[in-house]
Amino acid sequence: MFPKVSRLRSRISKLVTGDTPVPDLKPCLHAGDLTWLGDGDQSAHDANGKLRSCLCTQALLESPEFVRWIMRLEPHALDESGQVRLHRKLWEYGFIVQALYERDLLRTGSMGLGFAVGRDPLPAYMASQGCPILATDLYAAQSVRLGWSPDNQHPSGLAALNDRGLCSPKDFQRLVKFRPVDMNALPGDLQGFDFCWSACAIEHLGSIRQGLRFFERMLDTLRPGGVGVHTTEFNLLSNDATVDHQPTVLFRKRDFDELAQRLTRQSHHVDLVYQAGNTAADLTVDLPPYRQDPHLKLGLMNFTTTSIGLIITKG
Numbered sequence: 001m002f003p004k005v006s007r008l009r010s011r012i013s014k015l016v017t018g019d020t021p022v023p024d025l026k027p028c029l030h031a032g033d034l035t036w037l038g039d040g041d042q043s044a045h046d047a048n049g050k051l052r053s054c055l056c057t058q059a060l061l062e063s064p065e066f067v068r069w070i071m072r073l074e075p076h077a078l079d080e081s082g083q084v085r086l087h088r089k090l091w092e093y094g095f096i097v098q099a100l101y102e103r104d105l106l107r108t109g110s111m112g113l114g115f116a117v118g119r120d121p122l123p124a125y126m127a128s129q130g131c132p133i134l135a136t137d138l139y140a141a142q143s144v145r146l147g148w149s150p151d152n153q154h155p156s157g158l159a160a161l162n163d164r165g166l167c168s169p170k171d172f173q174r175l176v177k178f179r180p181v182d183m184n185a186l187p188g189d190l191q192g193f194d195f196c197w198s199a200c201a202i203e204h205l206g207s208i209r210q211g212l213r214f215f216e217r218m219l220d221t222l223r224p225g226g227v228g229v230h231t232t233e234f235n236l237l238s239n240d241a242t243v244d245h246q247p248t249v250l251f252r253k254r255d256f257d258e259l260a261q262r263l264t265r266q267s268h269h270v271d272l273v274y275q276a277g278n279t280a281a282d283l284t285v286d287l288p289p290y291r292q293d294p295h296l297k298l299g300l301m302n303f304t305t306t307s308i309g310l311i312i313t314k315g
Contacts, residue, residue, distance in 0.1 A: 027284070027287055028283050028285060029236070029276075029283040033237070034236065037253065037275075041273070042273045043273065044057070044059075044060055044275060049102075050099075050103070051102060051309075051311060052271045053270055053271055053272045053273070053308070053309060053311050053312075054272075054273050054274070054275060054308070054309060055273075055274060055276050055277070055306055055309075056088045056091045056092075056095075056277075056306045056307040056308070056309075057091075057275065057276065057282055057296070058277055058281045058294075058296060059279070060094070061084060061086060061090060061091045061094065061296070065094070066091070066094030066095075066098060067082070067084055067094075069094045069098060070084050070090050070094055072125065072166070073121045073122070073164075073166070074090060074121065085293050086281050086293055086294035086295065086296055087292060087293060088296050088298075088307045089199075091296070091307060092199045092200060092231040092307055092309065093121070093199065095307075095309040096122060096197050096231065096309070097122065097125070099309070100112075100126075103195075103227055105131075105194055106131060107129060107130060107131070108130030108131070110130075110132075110195065111131065111132050111133075111134075111192070111193045111195075112126050112134070112193060112194065112195050112196065112197070113134050113136070113195070113196040114134070114136060114197055114198070115136055115137075115181065115196065115198035115218070115230075116136070116183060116198050116201030116204075117135040117136065117137050119160055119161065119163065120161075120199055121166055122197065122199070123161045123162075124162040124167040124176070125167070127162075127167045127171055127175040127176045128167040128168070128171065130175070132175050133175060133176045133177070134178075134179060134193075135158075135161055135179075136179050136180065136181035137181070138180060138181075158178045161176060161178070183198075183202070183205055183214050184210055186214075186217050188220075190220075190221045191221060191223075192222075192223050193221050193222055194223060194226050194227075195226055195228070195229065196218055196221055196227075197229045198230045199230075199231050200231055200232060201232070202230060202232040203232045203248050203249050203250070203251065204247060204248060205249075206245070206247075207244055207245045207249060208251060208252075208255055211232065212258075212259050215228075215259055215263075215312065216259075216262070216263070218230075219263075219312065219314050222314045223314070225313065225314060226314045227312070227313050227314070228310075228312045228314070229309065229311050229312075230309070230310050230312075231309045231310075232307070232308060233248065233250050233251055233306075233308075234250070234251055234256075234305060234306050234308035235251065235252050235303055235305055236303070236305060236306055237303050239252050239253050239254050240252070241303075242303065243300075243303065246301075250300070250301070250303055250305055253274060256272060256308070260272050266315065267315030268313060268314055269312070269313040270310065270313075272310075276297075276306065277296070281296055282296060282297065284296070285298060285299050285304050
């Protein structure tokens with residue numbers, strides 16, 4: 001057992017839901033560990049070349065499309081040779097922007113709604129493309145009280161959302177507005193947006209059930225044909241045992257399969273695949289204290305987790 005893991009196991013066992021035993025953390029995965037995710041057509045792109053809802057992989061992060069977005073959003077994340085740092089937060093940014101770009105939503109007049117924006121670069125970049133943006137997050141004091149948003153990630157002022165200078169100050173002031181919003185209690189007047197997004201926020205809503213409820217509620221904010229793009233945590237080790245009812249929860253494959261079935265019955269569209277990647281970086285598990293590179297898969301509360309990106313089109 002690795003350093004610090006044994007001290008955590010007794011505490012972690014109290015957080016876990018499901019009937020199967022809590023697995024041990026390992027510094028690497030094997031391809032056989034992931035066969036339960038399924039086989040068949042696991043391409044991250046559909047027949048038209050557009051992104052599907054999928055898991056974080058090195059192949060996508062290093063694709064020309066994702067690298068192009070990272071160069072614009074976080075240029076310091078590339079080394080002198082142009083290689084991108086293998087970190088899942090960068091994958092999340094690339095996934096969100098690429099999904100919206102492919103669907104012709106990053107254009108003048110396309111209205112966007114961002115949830116739990118923190119200090120992410122996405123509102124400013126979207127505004128630089130002519131999109132009116134409503135950026136939302138919890139009140140700063142509420143966020144700190146709930147224990148899941150460090151002070152340096154909260155937009156204490158609207159100008160903080162453009163601290164990278166991605167949008168001209170004049171356009172930013174004209175196009176970006178901020179409003180405090182609790183993702184567990186979406187106001188009824190948030191309607192008619194062309195797109196909405198969040199980056200690793202839904203796992204902090206208190207429970208798996210509340211997170212899945214948000215996926216359905218956020219569709220009320222979109223016009224018919226509008227698109228929601230969201231990234232969150234995905235449990236790579238189990239379709240049963242997981243972490244629930246905690247400040248961070250880990251969603252399982254079955255949670256998303258059931259969500260996709262419900263949304264499809266309601267005439268919405270979601271296309272899910274679960275290819276976790278097979279490179280050395282894809283199979284490396286970053287254990288606490290995190291090295292951050294590669295940081296595509298990580299040990300969290302005695303599970304191995306990664307990011308999943310979901311693209312949901314309102315019917």
